[in-house]
Amino acid sequence: MPANHTLVPILFRPATPQDRAEITELWAACGLTRPWNDPASDFDFALSGPASTILAGTAEDQIIASAMVGHDGHRGCVYYVSVHPDHQGRGLGQLLMNEAETWLRDRGVPKLNLIVRSENEQVVGFYESIGYLAEPNTQMGKRLDTR
Template sequence: MIIDEATDADIDAVVALWLACGLTRPWNDPRTDIDFARKGPNSAILVGRNDGKVVASVMVGHDGHRGWFYYLSVAPEMQKHGYGRNIVEAAERWLVERGIVKAMLMVRRDNTGVQKFYETLGYFDQPRTVMARWLDGREPTP
């Protein structure tokens, strides 16, 4: 798998991958999230290609202190081949190259399989309460 930053030509494939992996929610338009991540120097969309086809991706970014991963995905038919580990390592390198030494991510409580995956990579649970507020007037969502 070859990993690099997403290009304009990758966007449809990335959105399709995120949909196939069940990562999108009605209140988060994936195209808007991709466009926003690709605009500035503090975030990027990384894609992994196998035979030219996008089979893995991650949105990676930082706030100047902590790095964050979102939308980490591997095509369902390509899972269990090490691509998830490879795309995580690429995101970690992206952060380290920018001087960020702590990576954070959020996993939905009921997604125990993904929690186990991250644990095999050395990630651990940090008990925290994550609070949120929509600033555009939307109603609260779970």
């Protein structure tokens, strides 16, 4: 274990609707919210069906890590991968991603894809260190909520 990894006794569980404010504040504190997305409705949508969830990592009754996890029947994905700034660099991000992978694996999902925003390239090193590879694909998108 690297020297800067302190043992934080984190427990992971699925989030409940009561966690919405605390978790969306965590996402904001980690710089993951954007004006054009509504994290509260993302949170509610993820809890509304069996193909997605929100993971909550708790320590001393505080949520210090979280991720939205889901699948589309073919691939899994994660969003809002967040460890509270006071607790980063201690191995919790790796534990959080382990939980996300287990959630997907338990549902028979064979692969996880994730998007790193271009302004957040520094996080690529984190994902590489836990086994992810940049793939030679072009990501395309279209908004469906504009009419």
